[in-house]
Structures are given as C-alpha cells and as structure tokens.
Amino acid sequence: MSTFILHHFDASPFAEKIRLVFGIKAAPWQSVQIPMIMPKPNLTALTGGYRKTPVLQIGAEIYCDTLCIAQEIEARQPVPSLFPTGRRGLALALSRWSDKAFFEPGAALSMGENPQVPGEVIEDRKQFFNFMDFSKLAESLPQARWQLQAQIELLEDALAGDDPYLDGERPGYTDILGYFPVWMTNANVPSAPRLFEPYARVREWAARMSEVGHGDRSDIDAAEALAVARECDPSDEGKVDADNELGLTQGESVIVCADDYGQDAIAGTLLHLDTQRISIRREEGGIGPLNVHFPAIGFRVAAA
Numbered sequence: 001m002s003t004f005i006l007h008h009f010d011a012s013p014f015a016e017k018i019r020l021v022f023g024i025k026a027a028p029w030q031s032v033q034i035p036m037i038m039p040k041p042n043l044t045a046l047t048g049g050y051r052k053t054p055v056l057q058i059g060a061e062i063y064c065d066t067l068c069i070a071q072e073i074e075a076r077q078p079v080p081s082l083f084p085t086g087r088r089g090l091a092l093a094l095s096r097w098s099d100k101a102f103f104e105p106g107a108a109l110s111m112g113e114n115p116q117v118p119g120e121v122i123e124d125r126k127q128f129f130n131f132m133d134f135s136k137l138a139e140s141l142p143q144a145r146w147q148l149q150a151q152i153e154l155l156e157d158a159l160a161g162d163d164p165y166l167d168g169e170r171p172g173y174t175d176i177l178g179y180f181p182v183w184m185t186n187a188n189v190p191s192a193p194r195l196f197e198p199y200a201r202v203r204e205w206a207a208r209m210s211e212v213g214h215g216d217r218s219d220i221d222a223a224e225a226l227a228v229a230r231e232c233d234p235s236d237e238g239k240v241d242a243d244n245e246l247g248l249t250q251g252e253s254v255i256v257c258a259d260d261y262g263q264d265a266i267a268g269t270l271l272h273l274d275t276q277r278i279s280i281r282r283e284e285g286g287i288g289p290l291n292v293h294f295p296a297i298g299f300r301v302a303a304a
C-alpha cells in the first residue's frame with residue numbers, strides 16, 4: 001500500500017485533526033508543508049483547485065476535507081478504531097458542530113486577538129472566511145469569546161461521567177472533533193487561560209488529548225509527493241447509483257465545490273457518487289490521471 005502523505009501546515013487546526021488520527025492509529029505518514037495562503041501551486045496541481053488545508057494523498061488518490069480524509073484512513077487502517085464504542089454516525093455527525101459552532105468563534109479570536117498573525121494571512125482570510133466580517137472584527141470578539149465558552153461548557157458537561165474520553169475508555173474521533181478548536185484556541189488566543197479557567201474537566205481531558213501524539217511522521221517535499229502521484233495509477237473502481245437524486249451519470253463532466261467557505265470549483269469526470277462520497281477523475285498535465293475525492297456532506301456536485 002502507498003504511504004499516507006498529508007499536505008498541511010503545522011499551525012492548521014483542521015490538519016491537527018488528521019495528525020491526531022495518525023496518533024490514535026500510531027500510523028506512519030509523510031508530511032508535506034504547504035503555504036498558509038494562496039497561491040499553492042503544488043497542492044492545487046493535485047486537487048484541481050481545492051485549496052483548503054489539509055489534503056491527503058495516497059499514490060494518485062487525493063482526498064479533500066477532513067470528513068473524507070478521516071474515513072479513508074479508518075477504512076485503510078481500521079485498528080484501533082476511531083469509533084471505539086461503534087457510534088460512528090454520531091461521531092461523524094458532530095463534525096458539523098465542531099467545524100462550525102465551535103471552530104468559527106475560535107477562528108475569529110485567532111484572527112482578532114492574536115497580534116502575531118501575519119498581515120498577509122489576514123488579507124488572504126478576508127477573501128476566504130465568508131462567515132467573518134473583518135470590518136467589525138474587534139467589536140465581534142466579546143460575542144466570539146461568549147460563544148466559544150458556550151461550546152466549552154458542552155464539553156465540560158459531556159465529560160461529567162467516569163470515562164476519561166468523550167466516547168469511552170479510549171480517545172476516538174469524537175474527542176478529536178471536540179479537541180481541535182481547544183487546541184487552536186490554546187495555540188493562538190491570548191485570553192485562552194481565562195476562557196478555560198472555569199472548566200477543570202475540559203482542561204484535564206485536553207491534557208490527555210495532547211498526549212495522543214501524531215503517529216510516526218517523516219518529512220518530504222512537494223516535489224517528492226508530485227513524483228509519487230506521477231508514478232502511480234489511480235483506481236478505476238467507482239459506481240454511480242443509477243437512480244441518484246442528482247440525475248448524474250458516471251463519466252459525465254461535473255463541477256464540485258464546498259457549500260460553506262472557500263467555494264473554488266473543481267472540474268473532472270464523475271467516477272463515483274453515493275450519499276457519502278463524490279469522486280472525480282482529473283487529468284493533470286505533467287502529472288497524469290488522478291482521482292480526487294470529497295465527502296458528500298458539505299459539498300455540491302453538478303453537471304459542468
């Protein structure tokens with residue numbers, strides 16, 4: 001099996017989710033550092049224009065969005081499971097909670113409270129984070145702190161039982177979803193110690209989560225990752241349900257885009273479609289054929 005290659009940057013909270021997945025699985029993986037802002041030519045050559053962080057590459061298979069990436073890693077290396085008590089649907093459903101209700105106030109505070117964020121990152125995110133009004137960022141910070149604490153309090157409540165983790169005896173994907181905005185806030189937000197002070201169970205659990213680690217990481221550069229994509233052939237396996245609600249057929253030219261922020265359109269031919277996964281085939285000049293995969297949840301796919 002080809003190695004997991006994660007395209008990411010170390011400060012990325014969404015990438016921290018996947019680094020923790022590798023930690024739970026004690027998996028070997030290769031790290032490619034990508035720029036924090038556009039342009040990202042080596043990344044978009046693989047994805048066809050998708051720019052978000054992180055992206056997982058396995059040979060000539062490219063996986064976009066943490067919902068898709070986590071499930072692919074789970075499918076390829078099922079033990080130990082990301083769903084230790086088997087509550088997979090519930091854990092995956094929580095993605096939308098932590099990616100939005102929990103992440104967004106943390107992102108506002110990371111941008112608005114932290115004087116160390118480089119000016120070019122702020123400029124890039126003004127175009128990108130459509131959920132934030134940068135012209136009113138300073139006034140929005142008290143509301144962001146209050147909303148963030150409301151979510152931390154839910155975690156404090158969820159940790160009230162005897163179990164050390166949200167989903168039982170071992171850390172799982174539910175913990176990763178609850179933890180990544182905590183990790184982001186602790187890393188970037190000067191008022192974090194005050195915001196977390198009332199929540200002892202969350203602080204103790206976060207300390208346990210910080211011990212999960214990142215598995216067995218080695219660093220490679222983008223040129224090596226592109227060479228892997230060039231040398232490998234993408235899988236031809238795929239199925240498009242004949243009676244899918246969208247009326248799409250296999251081999252048809254389609255456009256895929258996220259339904260929230262960063263809605264860059266990615267073009268290709270449809271290889272696979274079901275209610276959890278969209279996969280397209282792309283031909284990239286200089287690299288050859290690639291399969292690019294997205295979760296169905298949070299994405300739109302339509303005839304080109």
Ligand SMILES: N[C@@H](CCC(=O)N[C@@H](CS)C(=O)NCC(=O)O)C(=O)O
Pocket residue numbers: 012013014015035036037038051052053054064065066067099128
């Ligand atoms: N829904 C995406 C969101 C990813 C996301 O927003 N990542 C941030 C970084 S933590 C990002 O892409 N920022 C802009 C960039 O890296 O160019 C996922 O789950 O992977």
